[in-house]
Amino acid sequence: MAQAYSVHSADEAPSRSKRVEGGSFQDAALAFLEDNHPAGDEVSLMVEDCETGERQCFRIDMLTGEAVPCG
Numbered sequence: 001m002a003q004a005y006s007v008h009s010a011d012e013a014p015s016r017s018k019r020v021e022g023g024s025f026q027d028a029a030l031a032f033l034e035d036n037h038p039a040g041d042e043v044s045l046m047v048e049d050c051e052t053g054e055r056q057c058f059r060i061d062m063l064t065g066e067a068v069p070c071g
Helices: 025-035
Strands: 003-009 018-022 042-049 055-061 067-069
Touching: 003 025, 018 025, 025 042, 025 055, 025 067
Parallel strands: none
Antiparallel strands: 003 018, 003 042, 042 055, 055 067
């Protein structure tokens, strides 16, 4: 079941977040990238569960689509 997440680039203010639906934190990060195409070969995204407030960060390789936790 999809739920709401708030996603923004890790180097941007949270006020620039976009609300997306996803089945998981990683799904939400990839859904964000479908509509938002940041420049560069790699991007770091902060993903927050809108219901629980839990946050996770992902580094995504824009060439392969591979997503790994930040840090």
